[in-house]
Amino acid sequence: xxxxxxxxxxxxxxxxxxxxxxxxxxxxxxxxxxxxxxxxxxxxxxxxxxxxxxxxxxxxxxxxxxxxxxxxxxxxxxxxxxxxx
Numbered sequence: 001x002x003x004x005x006x007x008x009x010x011x012x013x014x015x016x017x018x019x020x021x022x023x024x025x026x027x028x029x030x031x032x033x034x035x036x037x038x039x040x041x042x043x044x045x046x047x048x049x050x051x052x053x054x055x056x057x058x059x060x061x062x063x064x065x066x067x068x069x070x071x072x073x074x075x076x077x078x079x080x081x082x083x084x085x
Contacts, residue, residue, distance in 0.1 A: 007036050019044065 018033045
């Protein structure tokens with residue numbers, strides 16, 4: 001993928017997005033990438049698939065512990081409450 005990125009003048013992330021069929025890449029760039037992919041006979045080393053299956057209604061939380069105010073304890077309680085709901 002790095003070689004495709006170098007030859008097309010885009011980032012590896014852009015090449016990955018095009019190969020994965022993600023939106024948001026200009027059509028001209030997309031065609032340039034696919035042309036190089038075909039010339040190089042590039043095939044991904046593994047099937048392109050999500051590494052983590054989609055989980056409906058998944059929630060996430062990120063918190064920094066603040067020992068004076070007990071922020072982490074509050075977050076733990078909030079997460080426990082969410083799991084019980």
